[in-house]
Amino acid sequence: MAPPRRILRQQLEILMNFLEENKYMSKGLMPGAPVSHQKTRQKWAILAKQLNAVQSGALKTPDGWKKYWFEWRHKCRKKAANARRFRSGSEGGSNRCIPLNDLEVRVLELSGKGSVSTGVSSSSQNDNFTGDSDSEPLENLKLKRTPSTSKLGQSVGPESPIDDIPSRVSPPPKWAIDFEERRLAAEERIADALESMANIMKNQEERRGLLEERIADALTAIAGTVQDLNSGIQDALQQLHPVQANVFYRH
Numbered sequence: 001m002a003p004p005r006r007i008l009r010q011q012l013e014i015l016m017n018f019l020e021e022n023k024y025m026s027k028g029l030m031p032g033a034p035v036s037h038q039k040t041r042q043k044w045a046i047l048a049k050q051l052n053a054v055q056s057g058a059l060k061t062p063d064g065w066k067k068y069w070f071e072w073r074h075k076c077r078k079k080a081a082n083a084r085r086f087r088s089g090s091e092g093g094s095n096r097c098i099p100l101n102d103l104e105v106r107v108l109e110l111s112g113k114g115s116v117s118t119g120v121s122s123s124s125q126n127d128n129f130t131g132d133s134d135s136e137p138l139e140n141l142k143l144k145r146t147p148s149t150s151k152l153g154q155s156v157g158p159e160s161p162i163d164d165i166p167s168r169v170s171p172p173p174k175w176a177i178d179f180e181e182r183r184l185a186a187e188e189r190i191a192d193a194l195e196s197m198a199n200i201m202k203n204q205e206e207r208r209g210l211l212e213e214r215i216a217d218a219l220t221a222i223a224g225t226v227q228d229l230n231s232g233i234q235d236a237l238q239q240l241h242p243v244q245a246n247v248f249y250r251h
Contacts, residue, residue, distance in 0.1 A: 005058040007068070009103070011051050015069065016106050018047045026069070026110050037191035070180050074172040076100070076107040 019026045025043055044062040052059050060068065080100060100108075 005056065007058040008054060008056065011054050011057045012103050014050055014054070015047070015065070016103060016110070018050070019069070019110060020106070023110065026073070037188055038195070041188075066184075067177070067181070071172055071177065073107055073111050074176070076104045077111065078172075079104065080108055 022043055025040060025047075041062070044066055048060060048062040048065045051057065051065055079098065083098075083100060
């Protein structure tokens, strides 16, 4: 069985560019009426088509890419929190802090959780970036030597280079992912129900308008018929009793 394709940086750049242009997608909700959730699903389908078109990149369904986005966002937030603790010295001088790369900073800015300085130049960020697998986003990044580590007063011997120490960001708990999926599914069901109600109300409004037109036509026809009957009665009375009829209608 062939191993799953890895998510390439090019795919993540496409993902971020698309979400930055359609920010409502990053939160799983659409502004305005819930009936517009159908448009959100269409957007994810368009995005998935673009991502799957990247040569040698990972292949996912629209729901798969949506799930990956929420997992990636969670891990970026957790990594940023670890970086803040490291910079504040609360980790007891640990030298295992991994600086955020440029894409992770964009994820934090898009999710509205603030950002943390990357600590390395953008060129070295691109060199240090490694593609994510389908199940382990951001878990294959290795610790790189930064100026901040040299200020900790800890010497690193040549026999134990710091680049060989892997550090992993734990994935979000399964209950959190399940909860997010259930929440999105519930929102979609509510949106579908509201859309159905809106269609029913629209149809009822159209039928009511049609019924009012028919009633108006019927009343017009009845009024014309009554007028014709009155004219016929008047003509008959005039023919039977011309003089009396004239006196009767004159009074």
